[in-house]
Amino acid sequence: MGQASRHASERTGSSWLARVSPFVASLRGYDSTRLKKDLVGALTVTALHIPEGMAYAQLAGLPPQAALYSTPAALALYALFGSSRQLIVAVSASVSVLSAATVGAMAQQGSPRFVALTAALALMAGAVAALAGVLKLGRIAQFFSASVLSGFVFGLALIIAIKQVPKILGIEGAKGGFFERLGFIFTHLGQTHVLTLIVGAASIAALLLLGRLSKRIPAALAVLVLGIVVSAVLHLDAKGVAIVGPIPSGLVSPQLPHGVGLKDLLGLLPGACGIALVAFAEAIGPARMFAAKHGYEVDPNRELVGLGAANLGGGLFRGFGMGCSLSKSAANDQAGSTTQVASLVTAGLTLLVALFLTGLFRALPEATLGAIVVVAILGMMDVKELVRLFHLRRGDFLGAGVALLGVLAFDVLPGLLIAVGVSLFLTVYRASQPRMSELGRVPGTLDLAATHREASAITLPGLHVFRPEEGLFFANATSLRDEVLTRVRDADVPVREVLLDLELTDDLDVPAADMLAGLHEDLSHRGITLALARVHRPTWRMLERTGVLAKVGPEHIYPQVAAGVEAWMAHHESQAWQEWRLIRDGLYLLRSRVDEAGAGLHGEERHRQEDLLVRLDEADRRMRELLNHLPHAPSGDDDPRGTRH
Known part of the structure; x- marks a missing residue:
């Protein structure tokens, strides 16, 4: 094979790889400076990911180590197949709650069947998202109102928060919907464990304080370490404060979930579609924002494929559904990350923690994990956005309110269907109006x-x-x-x-x-x-x-x-004054063009041009006289062009 043919083959192979994996294209011109920024971004994301991942695993109804086992694959697969260079796709509060709500209706939380169904749900969500990307359905996002989704996310945040309150109060967790849990908490306030409440309140205060003092400090990691140290030194578990307890180290091998039949898959399908939709809806906005900031393009269909690959990876490692982490993505961008290398390094660091450092988390108080979740989802409760919608357009506010109340009244999955239904209704209603x-x-x-x-x-x-x-x-x-x-x-x-x-x-x-x-x-x-x-x-x-x-x-x-x-x-024979005005304005525009064209004429051509201008002026004069005698014609003073001669 000649050198030219070899170079052509290399270019073809590189082009093929770039089409399959946007990660390849992002590495063009990669140097040590960009590597340094990506490493800083990876360390920042890891510091946030470890505590949040453990907390969100519990949101999904799984033990904390589930996040350490499943998210490395999710981080790596999205880095390879997603098109955003700053977005972090790993654990997501909204996706975790959707997962728990879907599987909780089919199995007892904590049981082996619950774990198997959760993994199957992640695999199905991944397949749905990837298939949507292959079929180029990325444009579906534009049919879902951002206003309605903001209401849905707000309601979801309230559900997440209400599930963490019993951990912070040290009381038994309630079951049921939002209002049932809220009523249970109010009726059992007398059973609050004071020391647990102090730990939870102190954790929330420390998270908020550190967040205000500096954006560079990984507040969640700092509070997690502080909680572990205080718990171990003061033996809080012996005083009635619930702790995480032993966490198995090591990794699980990739495998398909056992004991999941066709009937189970059909039952999981609505939740899988919901997870794919919510993950895409919360990812595409930040992805486009980062792309615009750094001067590259994101492909919505590629984002679907990347999110699908991340969920497939999480499901294969007995994990749970994956989505976009807004807080970690923002921290990754602020740290200066330039490519998906940051996600790959984060995946490697998470593997190291899963293999060698799980014993450090044994004394972590459950109240501290609950506090980390509550503070992390505060950004999802966007009161300012709801107020803005109320003042700008009541229809958008009403849509957001319906979605919010739907989530609180009917739980997550029905609330998601209500949000989607309201979005589609608003789309069809506006399209049906005769504009x-x-x-x-x-x-x-x-x-x-x-x-x-x-x-x-x-x-x-x-x-x-x-x-x-x-x-x-x-x-x-x-x-x-x-x-x-x-x-x-x-x-x-x-x-x-x-x-x-x-x-x-x-x-x-x-x-x-x-x-x-x-x-x-x-x-x-x-x-x-x-x-x-x-x-x-x-x-x-x-x-x-x-x-x-x-x-x-x-x-x-x-x-x-x-x-x-x-x-x-x-x-048509009948010419009203409007038609004569049109003809007159046409004559005026013709005169202007002739006048402009004659700027460089000389001799005989100049004389012809001047003669034409005279005739056009005479025609215009007659038109003005005609207009002045037509009924309902505006006077010459109403001529918006004013006097030209």
């Missing part, structure tokens, strides 16, 4: 503008030019037809032609095409012509295949709206 503008000519120009935005825009009597402000499709077709007929019926001057500007309709489905056919018939019965302008090629083909083109007539389809207006004027 249509009537176009008129801006005085002094031949430009068209929406009459509700440009008050001076002039319309031609008998001709209505409408532009749908979004593409025509089945959801808005009927309402748009009704709106056109209503405006035609309520017009002050009898309408003789309706010209539809279809610029925003890139494609046309069958129901929308049928609507145009029906609209043509409705208008024809009223003696009104239907014309179309700016019809894109896919729309033209659909009109042709459905027979609408033959009904409307190719002679009534125009490349530009202006061409349709000109055709209207040419085929």
Whole structure:
């Protein structure tokens, strides 16, 4: 093989690897400076990940070591297949609670079956996300209202917090939904273990204080270490304070969960879809923000594949569902991380902890773990965002409120379905509204503008030019037809032609095409012509295949709206002052072009140009006289161009 062929083969292989793994492309130009920044980012993320991972494992209903076993694979797989260079995909509070809620309905927490179903759920969530990425369904995120999801996340944060309160109070944990747990806590406050409450409250205070003092201090790790030291020195377990206890060291081998049948998988499917959706929804926003900040692109479909790979890795190592960690991603970015190497190093450091350092966590108080979770999810309770929605748009606030209350009243999975349902309802409802503008000519120009935005825009009597402000499709077709007929019926001057500007309709489905056919018939019965302008090629083909083109007539389809207006004027005898003003403004614009073109002319050509200008001025003078004698015509003082001569 020649050298040129060898280089071509290497380029092809590199290109193939870059398509499969965005990580390869991020390593171009990698040097020691970037490595140093990535190592700092990895150490920062590890300091946050160890305590939060152990706490979130308990949120998912698993022992703390489950996070140490499963997250290294998740971190490494997302680093290889995800497209964001700063995002940290590992444990997630929202995904952990979704996992516990799904599996808790099918098995007793703490049982081997619960562990097996949790791993199966992570595997299914990974498969769902990866398949969605392969099928290029990343754009589905735009159909879910960020306002509604903010309400869902707020409600989820409240559920997470209420589950940690018994640990901090040292009382028995309640079961049931949010309000049942809240009622249980209030009725059992008298059983509060004072020393446990002191440990939990002190942990929360230390976390908040350290967070305010410096963003560089890993507050969660510092409080975790402090909690372990105090607990060991004072023997808090002997005084009634619950501790984590012995944590097995080592690793588990990758394996498929045992004893999970087809019926179980069907029962887990809604939760798997929910985890895939929530993980993607909370990841895509930060991923795009980091990409914009550092000047690269993220691919939503790649993000789905990366999240799917992370969940598959977590499930294979008997773990739980994985998602985006906002706090660790932000810390990773602030530390200066430039590539996914930070995630790979974090995975390695977590493996070292799982192999050799689990014994250090034996004396850790459960109240401290609960405090770490509560402080970590405070950012999910975005009160300012809800207040902003309330002041800006009550509809968005209502959607967020419905999602929030749905989570609290019906638990996580039904709440997720409510949030998704509200988002889809708002999408369909807004799409079904007839958003249509009537176009008129801006005085002094031949430009068209929406009459509700440009008050001076002039319309031609008998001709209505409408532009749908979004593409025509089945959801808005009927309402748009009704709106056109209503405006035609309520017009002050009898309408003789309706010209539809279809610029925003890139494609046309069958129901929308049928609507145009029906609209043509409705208008024809009223003696009104239907014309179309700016019809894109896919729309033209659909009109042709459905027979609408033959009904409307190719002679009534125009490349530009202006061409349709000109055709209207040419085929109708009655010319109102609006039409004469259009002709006069056209003459004025022609005169301006002739004047500009004559700047460099000399001799005979200059004389011809001056003669043409004189004739155009004479035509303009006659037009002004005509306009002054037409009924309802504005006076010359109303001319927005003012005096030109």
